[in-house]
Amino acid sequence: MSRQPASKREHFEREALVHLDTLYNVALRLTGNASDAEDLVQDTVTKAYRSWDKYEPGTNCRAWLVTILRNTFINQFRRESRRPSKVEFEAVQEINVFEAIKDRDPEGTFFRFIVDEEVKRAIQDLPEEFRLPVVLSDVEGLSYAEIAEILDLPVGTVKSRLFRGRRRLQQRLYDYALEMGYIRS
Amino acid sequence: MTGLWQSLVGKMMPSPGGIDCAEVMAQLYEYIDGELDDEKIERIRGHLEKCQRCYPRYNFEAAFLRFLKQQGRTKAPPELQRKIFKAILEEESRG
Numbered sequence: 406m407s408r409q410p411a412s413k414r415e416h417f418e419r420e421a422l423v424h425l426d427t428l429y430n431v432a433l434r435l436t437g438n439a440s441d442a443e444d445l446v447q448d449t450v451t452k453a454y455r456s457w458d459k460y461e462p463g464t465n466c467r468a469w470l471v472t473i474l475r476n477t478f479i480n481q482f483r484r485e486s487r488r489p490s491k492v493e494f495e496a497v498q499e500i501n502v503f504e505a506i507k508d509r510d511p512e513g514t515f516f517r518f519i520v521d522e523e524v525k526r527a528i529q530d531l532p533e534e535f536r537l538p539v540v541l542s543d544v545e546g547l548s549y550a551e552i553a554e555i556l557d558l559p560v561g562t563v564k565s566r567l568f569r570g571r572r573r574l575q576q577r578l579y580d581y582a583l584e585m586g587y588i589r590s
Numbered sequence: 591m592t593g594l595w596q597s598l599v600g601k602m603m604p605s606p607g608g609i610d611c612a613e614v615m616a617q618l619y620e621y622i623d624g625e626l627d628d629e630k631i632e633r634i635r636g637h638l639e640k641c642q643r644c645y646p647r648y649n650f651e652a653a654f655l656r657f658l659k660q661q662g663r664t665k666a667p668p669e670l671q672r673k674i675f676k677a678i679l680e681e682e683s684r685g
Contacts, residue, residue: 412682413682414678414679414681414682417678418675418678422674422675422678425666425670425671425674426663426664426665426666428666429664429665429666429667429670430662430663430664433664439667443667443670443673446666446670446674447670447673447674447677450674450677450678451677451678451681454678454681455681503646503647503650503651506650507646507647507650511646511649511650512646512649512650512653513649513650513653513654513657516653516654516657517657519657519661521661521662524657524658524661524662525661525662525664528662539658540662542623543655543658543659543662544658544659544662544663545663546659548623548624548625549620549623549625564619564620567619568619571619571654571655574658575654
């Protein structure tokens with residue numbers, strides 16, 4: 406019995422659907438709720454399947470899928486969104502958490518006490534400009550070049566947004582840890 | 591006072607790894623993220639091994655990023671996976 410060549414569906418499942426968790430995570434951080442995230446992932450996967458012929462095998466499938474997801478989000482979801490998408494870039498004073506804490510907890514052990522729900526909330530509350538680079542890099546492990554490709558930004562911009570996003574996130578988690586008494590004030 | 595002390599120390603001691611603290615700090619995230627070439631990585635690693643000021647900062651940032659990686663991720667719900675496999679099957683039968 407000779408083996409049939411893999412069908413388009415089998416190929417798609419093997420190459421693309423392994424990235425479902427990534428798509429769901431990014432969708433969750435973009436939309437802010439599970440129900441919209443599921444709709445967004447479904448729309449993305451359907452679109453990706455229909456344009457699977459345009460995907461070049463051997464190139465970065467995950468980046469290709471996240472790009473489709475982001476474009477779908479921009480076209481469909483943001484139109485309906487009542488949340489302001491632009492947040493003032495310079496409004497927040499960014500402190501250096503390490504400098505603030507180095508004498509009390511230089512190894513950052515306080516992070517361990519913070520529950521994952523709070524971390525997800527903190528990521529969610531970052532301005533979108535910072536949130537996506539942080540999610541793609543720090544949660545999903547994409548390279549700066551991949552993120553630049555997805556967001557259609559120069560690598561230098563990705564780098565600076567990522568750094569500033571991390572700084573804000575650290576600060577927020579630090580404030581939370583102080584409030585909860587995980588760090589001596 | 592700290593600034594003066596640091597600049598004095600900086601003058602008295604050669605920069606470990608042939609790279610100074612400010613440069614290491616500027617590239618710390620790129621170092622942790624694996625975005626630098628081998629030569630830079632070696633120089634920064636050499637610096638961090640010897641520098642008592644930069645190492646704790648590196649250690650803190652690396653702990654923070656490890657923490658984010660562990661805590662930030664959510665798995666796609668099984669129900670969503672099921673719906674997606676079904677939708678793709680339907681797309682396939684549509685041709």
